[in-house]
Ligand SMILES: Nc1nc2c(ncn2[C@@H]2O[C@H](COP(=O)(O)OP(=O)(O)O)[C@@H](O)[C@H]2O)c(=O)[nH]1
């Protein structure tokens with residue numbers, strides 16, 4: 579039987595959350611044609627994984643003024659995927675933990691094609707099992723799918 583789970587994508591604005599959600603939905607999706615518009619509130623994308631489980635990806639706004647529901651986004655989430663940069667503006671781990679305490683978190687190093695080795699190291703020290711993901715180069719997308727399959 580396939581399962582349906584809610585997963586929230588969170589992180590600062592412009593860390594590439596919507597791009598990764600699009601890429602999970604569509605292998606043919608072209609990064610270069612994507613026009614970014616800050617997500618208003620939330621977009622929910624239903625993604626069927628290779629193992630037939632379905633994740634409803636809640637692609638949440640990272641920008642404060644667009645975060646209408648506050649912690650309400652996290653209700654009944656199975657897990658969070660947190661998009662990190664070396665200079666996160668907001669402490670998303672604390673934010674999620676406050677609402678969803680013990681649920682699993684997948685830490686993503688966002689826009690990995692732009693990260694230097696030093697920046698990667700800084701992030702790996704903070705989040706030892708971080709997955710570096712780029713919707714531009716494709717790095718880490720399959721690994722992210724495999725992690726989502728385990729949730
Ligand atoms: N170089 C690079 N830029 C990215 C990547 N993902 C997103 N971007 C850029 O960041 C902008 C914002 O992406 P978006 O997915 O809307 O970010 P969100 O606000 O986190 O949903 C995009 O228009 C791209 O220019 C990536 O993997 N690599």
Ligand SMILES: [Mg+2]
Pocket residue numbers: 595596615616617637638639
């Ligand atoms: Mg977005």
